[in-house]
Amino acid sequence: MGHASAALQFIVQPGGHLQGRVRVPGDKSISHRSIMLGSLADGTTHVSGFLQGEDCLCTLKAFRSMGVDIEGPSASGEVTIHGVGLHGLQAPSTDLDMGNSGTSMRLMSGLMSGQAFDVRMTGDASLSKRPMKRVTVPLASMGAVIEATSAGTPPLLVRGGKALQGIDYAMPMASAQVKSSLLLAGLYAAGETSVTEPAPTRDHTERMLRGFGYEVVTEGNRIRLQGGGRLTATTIDVPSDISSAAFFMVGASIAEGSDLIIEHVGINPTRTGVIDILRLMGANLEVLNEREVGGEPVADIRVRSSALQGIQIPEHLVPLAIDEFPALFIAAAFAQGQTVLTGAEELRVKESDRIQVMADGLIACGVDAQPTPDGIVINPGNFSGGTIESHGDHRIAMSFAMAALRATQPITINDCANVNTSFPGFVELAATAGMNIRTVG
Numbered sequence: 001m002g003h004a005s006a007a008l009q010f011i012v013q014p015g016g017h018l019q020g021r022v023r024v025p026g027d028k029s030i031s032h033r034s035i036m037l038g039s040l041a042d043g044t045t046h047v048s049g050f051l052q053g054e055d056c057l058c059t060l061k062a063f064r065s066m067g068v069d070i071e072g073p074s075a076s077g078e079v080t081i082h083g084v085g086l087h088g089l090q091a092p093s094t095d096l097d098m099g100n101s102g103t104s105m106r107l108m109s110g111l112m113s114g115q116a117f118d119v120r121m122t123g124d125a126s127l128s129k130r131p132m133k134r135v136t137v138p139l140a141s142m143g144a145v146i147e148a149t150s151a152g153t154p155p156l157l158v159r160g161g162k163a164l165q166g167i168d169y170a171m172p173m174a175s176a177q178v179k180s181s182l183l184l185a186g187l188y189a190a191g192e193t194s195v196t197e198p199a200p201t202r203d204h205t206e207r208m209l210r211g212f213g214y215e216v217v218t219e220g221n222r223i224r225l226q227g228g229g230r231l232t233a234t235t236i237d238v239p240s241d242i243s244s245a246a247f248f249m250v251g252a253s254i255a256e257g258s259d260l261i262i263e264h265v266g267i268n269p270t271r272t273g274v275i276d277i278l279r280l281m282g283a284n285l286e287v288l289n290e291r292e293v294g295g296e297p298v299a300d301i302r303v304r305s306s307a308l309q310g311i312q313i314p315e316h317l318v319p320l321a322i323d324e325f326p327a328l329f330i331a332a333a334f335a336q337g338q339t340v341l342t343g344a345e346e347l348r349v350k351e352s353d354r355i356q357v358m359a360d361g362l363i364a365c366g367v368d369a370q371p372t373p374d375g376i377v378i379n380p381g382n383f384s385g386g387t388i389e390s391h392g393d394h395r396i397a398m399s400f401a402m403a404a405l406r407a408t409q410p411i412t413i414n415d416c417a418n419v420n421t422s423f424p425g426f427v428e429l430a431a432t433a434g435m436n437i438r439t440v441g
């Protein structure tokens with residue numbers, strides 16, 4: 001992981017529009033969870049539409065190194081997982097490399113806490129700076145023993161052979177990773193584990209556990225399960241990732257003359273904040289052909305260009321669009337009037353500090369962007385172009401690529417190799433849809 005060149009650049013020429021039909025890769029959150037639960041189930045789980053991004057491949061390799069026989073992924077994203085049962089994992093002979101993936105590190109912290117063996121989990125430079133106390137502290141209160149750096153960052157050494165006890169935990173931040181980590185530890189804990197979220201977050205773990213026949217109760221913002229059950233193998237059809245679709249929603253909204261259909265997008269209501277926010281800004285988005293695929297709602301999304309308005313982003317939408325803010329800041333930069341975001345301090349602890357890094361990039365392009373502790377104020381102006389430092393953050397890189405559609409000068413984006421963590425084939429797909437984008441390095 002992360003061996004691709006850090007010097008990879010995107011060079012995007014200004015102008016153009018997006019048209020036709022595109023299908024973006026599979027959902028990252030669902031792909032991770034399909035490997036985890038499929039590995040721990042009794043029986044054989046078939047996954048289609050699996051995201052072959054580096055993040056999910058880290059999760060897949062981790063389970064292979066713990067003795068799970070996993071076939072694929074095939075070129076079309078088919079994966080077959082021969083589950084070993086909740087107690088069938090074996091000690092890996094090496095550290096588990098989680099690459100750039102916070103989801104892998106945090107969810108696995110919970111799962112590994114319930115195993116009979118020790119595991120050491122490492123990550124790349126970005127992941128090694130991300131906060132893990134948000135999982136290690138509540139897991140410790142369940143009886144887990146996890147060693148981290150003094151700053152509470154990876155590498156993490158998770159000690160095995162500990163008896164876990166269920167807890168009733170009120171999460172201090174709205175995090176699906178923390179919720180999922182505790183629920184996965186709860187599978188191994190005595191009694192009930194319950195997590196209360198301050199605001200709804202993505203519920204893929206709960207849905208997928210139910211899909212594997214495990215009872216999970218959701219009452220308002222409280223989610224609970226009993227330890228000691230079993231998972232039964234199932235079939236998982238992974239929809240396209242709305243977080244990847246978001247770049248194209250923003251690109252088609254800002255680029256005059258665009259008319260794009262993004263196919264088979266997951267529209268789980270805990271993920272659709274980006275649609276709500278863009279609509280509040282005046283975007284022309286149609287949700288077509290809604291259907292249910294393997295327990296997750298899916299639709300085609302038609303996007304036509306429109307004149308966007310700056311808005312005050314409602315705080316309740318923040319967790320429902322958490323990964324889409326880099327793209328939404330680009331939309332705001334081309335809107336009429338000011339956009340204000342608050343209540344989004346979580347953006348500072350993603351693959352980069354997404355508030356600061358986006359503000360720096362917008363300013364480099366000539367836009368007035370003022371970071372605040374928990375958000376940003378964007379005053380759209382003359383968006384010229386320039387050179388952007390993505391800091392190895394995939395979502396920063398793809399967001400600025402889309403900005404070129406309305407910029408007046410070319411945009412060069414540095415350090416783009418990590419686009420492969422979530423969106424392999426981004427450059428090719430963007431070019432097919434009408435962008436003038438190439439890679440160098």
Ligand SMILES: O=C(O)C1=C[C@@H](OP(=O)(O)O)[C@@H](O)[C@H](O)C1
Nearest residue numbers: 029103174175176177178322323
């Ligand atoms: O559970 C998940 O799959 C994810 C949860 C979110 O993180 P947080 O739980 O830290 O908000 C999100 O940013 C991440 O890309 C994926």
Ligand SMILES: C=C(OP(=O)(O)O)C(=O)O
Nearest residue numbers: 100101102103323350351
């Ligand atoms: C925050 C993200 O992922 P992770 O936390 O898994 O690294 C993301 O993909 O935007």
